[in-house]
Amino acid sequence: MSDSKARTFDPLPKPTRRQVIGRLAGAAAVAGLGLPVFAQARTLRIGATFDNSSVEKANGTGLFLGSSAYFNALNRAGGINGTKVELVMADDQFKPDIAKANALSFAADSAMLAILHPLGTRQTAEVSDAVPGMAVVGPNTGTVSLRKKANPNTFWVRANYDQEIDKLIATAAVLGQSRIGIVYSNDPLGQSLLAGYKAALAKAKLEPAVVASTPGTTSMEVGPAAKQIAEASPQIVIIGLAGTAPAFVKALRAAGGKSSCYGLSITAGSLSAMGDLAHGLGFAMVVPSPFATKFEIVRRYQADMIANGTKEFSLPSLEGYMDAAVLAEGLRRAGPAPTRAAVLAGLERIEAYDLGGVKINFGRTNREGSQFVDVAVISTNGRLVS
Structure with a gap:
């Protein structure tokens, strides 16, 4: 028997379990039998660091509620390219150093592909700098100075604070109101808001x-600023505060201040804490009203929130839902076996993308996706009117 025949009849080595699974998956795909493709079964992990226990808890939990509803619906529909998405939450207590530590922990997990909607100006700065090779999508801050930094890994879904303040002041001007004041926090966020306010007035x-200020974003020492505003009695006061906004409005009314209050989008998460004090409050929105069913994105959001067991709709949860939808589109464009680099490239290719009534437009040199800004008012019966 020749050597060639001997090789022909040599028994094949026993296939490994991985080879068997791979062959079954390939056969299923070719035959179109609808069997699970085990070779693509790894979960796509997404990290989310935000305040879940401190002054910005309302905004943080709202964002996560919306993004969870989106990904749960996506997974029920089969995931992305047949792969499920897992959203992993880490509480940073609204502390920048903890947000950074959370981001580094996410980066150490090789299955973690991106970070979704970090909350806060300093927190976002720390997260973006800590993980330059990972996409950071939908930071919940509109601080303009952050967007001028060279952070190509950061994709902003919401409009910026300058655009919000422009819209509020333009709305006031149309109503014939020219005496407009501001209260802001004396920190990087507040300084950015103050600059935008002065530019819009000019x-x-x-x-x-x-112009009045509080000591910082988390400071509850709002009394002096409230007294200063009450004494000046402007027609409008723009509230450049987030979690401390309810305390400020309460102090303003207690000091006899009767000015109309216009909040920024970051005030929206605190509306429920204001109770009746929210009635008549106007504020900027960087997403449509969560009740505006003329928008396709809102109809999908409401359906997925209800399917997720939640019938209460809010601006923060709609923003979180939209952030998740944008990231999911980037994941789809990253291909069937996405890497962190592929996700970054996939997001960059999102141009003129209709999210369902809101256009998202990134690009090679553009990281600001949405220009949407509207103004809403809380009516006397507590309804959101836009």
Whole structure:
């Protein structure tokens, strides 16, 4: 028997379990039998660091509720390219150093592909700098200075604070209100808001009516600023505060202040804590009203929230839902076996993308996806009117 025949009849080595699974998966795919493709069964993991226990808990839990509803619905529909998405939450207590530690922990997990909606200006800065090779999608801050930094890994879904303040002041001007003041926190977030406020007033050929500040984003020492605003009695006061906004509005009314209050989008998560004090409050929105079913994205959001066991709709949860939808589109464009680099490239290719009534437009040199800004008012019966 020749050597060639001997090789022909040599028994094949016993296939490994991985080879068997791979062959079954391939056969199923070729035959179109609808069997699970085990070779693609690894979960796509997404990290989310936000405040779940401190002053910004309302915003943080709202964002996560919306993003969870989106990914749960996505998974029920089969996931992305047949692969499920797992959203992993870490509480940073609204502390930048903990947000950074959470981001580094996410980065140490090789299955973690991106980070979703970090909450806060300093928190976002720490997260983006800590993980330059991972996509950071939908930070919940509109601080303009952050967007001017060279952080190509960060994709902003919401409009910026300058655009919000422009919209609020333009709305006030249309209503004939020219005496407009502001209260802001004396920190990087607040300084950015103050600069935007002054620029918007200059554009409208107006002068500041009163400028007051609190010690910081998390400081509950709002009494002095409230008293200063009450004494100046502007027609409008723009509230550049987030979690401390309810305390400020309460202090303003207690000090006899009767000014109309206009909040920024970051105030929205605190509306429920204001109770009746929220009635008449106007504020900027960077997503549609969660009740505006003329938008396709809102109809999908409401259906998925209800399917997730939640019938209460809010601006923060709609924003979290939209952030998740944008990231999911980036994951789809990253291909069937996405890497962190592929996700970054996939997000960059999102241009003129209709999210369901809101356009998202990234690109090679553009990381600001949405220009959507609207103004809403809380009516006397507590309804959101836009």
